[in-house]
Amino acid sequence: MPIVIKLNGKETELPEGATIGQLLDSRKIRREMVTVQVNGAIIDRSHFDTTALKDGDEVEFLYYMGGGTKTQAGGGARYAVIGREDTEGGYMAAVPALPGCVPQGQTRREAGRNVRKALAAYIEAKRINGKPYRHVPGQAL
Structure with missing residues (x-):
């Protein structure tokens, strides 16, 4: 069953269990070029592949x-x-x-x-x- 997150303010549908790493890869975003914030908390890059997103999460991609x-x-x-x-x-x-x-x-x-x-x-x-x-x-x- 798919989940719905808010990605930079836009509703986005993902497969259940999708990780931050999978989301970045699907959008062809280089991990070293982005900071990811989930529900107001910055996620360490070392956790991108193990942090599963949940229905209703608010995700922000921040670029330096x-x-x-x-x-x-x-x-x-x-x-x-x-x-x-x-x-x-x-x-x-x-x-x-x-x-x-x-x-x-x-x-x-x-x-x-x-x-x-x-x-x-x-x-x-x-x-x-x-x-x-x-x-x-x-x-x-």
């Missing part, structure tokens, strides 16, 4: 996308970027250090490319509004 931009001082900074499938299609890439900075794209790659532009626009908008962005150690990777 990288990103960065030049600061006003001319230095460089690297920011953590968390990517995920958007429930309406495409991908979103949240930048936790910069609230409201959420670049998007039709593919993960396109969303990743949009990160640099979004970071530069965010920092420039802060400067124009008289609130220059100041890098705080610990906000960037």
